Amino acid sequence: MEDRPNSTPSTLVRRTAFPDSVSRAVVTPLQPSVVYASPSPDALDAQYEGTAKGYTYAREGHPNAEVLASKIDMLEGAEGGLIVGSGMAAVAAVLMGLLKAGDHVVGGDQLYGRSLRMLTQDLPRFGINATFADPTDAEAMAAAIRPETRLILVEVVSNPTLRVADMEGIAALARDRGVLLMVDNTFTTPIGYKPFDHGADLVIHSVTKLLAGHSDVTLGYAAARNPEHRRAIYDFATTAGMTPSPYDCWMAERGLYTFPLRFGRAEANARALADHLAQLPGVETVIYPGRRDHPDHARARSLLGGRDGNMLSFVIGGGRAEANRMIEAVPQLAFAPTLGDVGTTVSHPASSSHRALTPGAREALGMTEGFFRVSVGIEEIDLLKADFSQALGAL
Structure with a gap:
């Protein structure tokens, strides 16, 4: 067939805008797009500088992760929480985002096994060391603190021995010594305990577990009280590629409703x-x-x-x-x-x-x-x- 003169070329590829509607979707739309188009270089600058709201590249954030984070923020009494690819990604994002060579961590001696491994085998390769103490005994935790201690990591209820940490004593200890308190709230959930209400500086979750609740997504959540800490955690997670799947975020949001x-x-x-x-x-x-x-x-x-x-x-x-x-x-x-x-x-x-x-x-x-x-x-x-x-x- 000959091309008709003066006809407008047509294509199936990327030219049809998503239809506008005066009504709205009741269910959060799933947005699997990896990349987002901006109207101009100035508009893209405005997005990166924070003067305009928008998305750029999914590794830097996407709508489904933001919706899920906002809902967990509401449960935890937090703001600016970050969704990452797994619970251990949340642990890593906080520790690697905030610590440097020469820093020291005091951990509860009954942390989740992979958290223990990270603190004993992985972080020491970067010059970050850890000491472990019984979290049911605030005095034992105090005895483990060194001049270079930057952070305490505990679970409210330990995995799997179900011991209950002395959170009041540990929070007072962290405050008195100027040490950050990081709480893994996966077991307890915000229904049982809200760490930010009790002096925590950092809260993490394996969203994979009770929050999502159906063993069909793998996600983590990290939140910080201090905006500078939030930024440092976000920057590391983005650089390290801890990107959560939009589909998993969408599924986890659905699970969160029940x-x-x-x-x-x-x-x-x-x-x-x-x-x-x-x-x-x-x-x-x-x-x-x-x-x-x-x-x-x-x-x-x-x-x-x-x-x-x-x-x-x-x-x-x-x-x-x-x-x-x-x-x-x-x-x-x-x-x-x-x-x-x-x-x-x-x-x-x-x-x-x-x-x-x-x-x-x-x-x-x-x-x-x-x-x-x-x-x-x-x-x-x-x-x-x-x-x-x-x-x-x-x-």
Whole structure:
């Protein structure tokens, strides 16, 4: 076919604007675009200089991440929070964004296994060292502080031993010594505890877990009280390419809408399951902050206000053979190294999160081969009781 004279060329590629509408989408639109077009160099300058709102390149921020961050900010009483590609990316963004060679970190001695690895194996290669102390004892944390200490990192409820940190004492310590307090609030969630209300300078989450809640996204969140700290964390995360997937952000936002409902149901299940496990033959110890026999029960009451969460741990007698037998007896329960899903999952720290520690180091923290962590889901409680009765019956 001959071209018609004076006809306007047409193309399917990138020339059709998104349609305008006097109505708005009820669901947040998914924006997978990696790059955004600006009207002029001056307009692009204005975006980078902060005098105009806009997006440039997804590594530097995108709408779905911003929407999700704003909602978690609302839960945490924060502003300017940042979404990154995973919970460990959030840990790394804060530590690498704020620390320099010669700085020192005091960490709780029962942090998540990968956080421990970062502090003991990765950061020392950059001249940043760490010392660990019992977070249930503020005096022990104080004794670990050095002149070069810049930051304290704790979990409110430790993973997986569920000890409750002396947050009041640690916050006072950080304030008195001029040290930054960084809190991993993944286990506790903003329903149980809001670190910024209690003196924290920095808060992180593995959004993958309870906030998103369906084991189908991998994301992290980091927030800072100080705007200069926010900028430093953002700059490192952007440079290091810790970009979150727009699709994962969109899915996590959807999961967040049911977060309070899921948390309440799973917490009620955890309370009932902890009491059920305590009377089953073969169970040596049940660890749940809401139980009176928990070593930090009184502190949990005052600190968490009765929101004891969905996580529990328990210990059976024996070694790896007994651990295998128990798990193999309940194939319907997910044996998986995760937490916060709508369904109940069981994990074994010795073979997953804390496998990098020596057996002696694990036992010193109470994590024997018979130690299991349970992330309790929203199933019918009678079903869960039957599942765990079946599991323990195999012993």
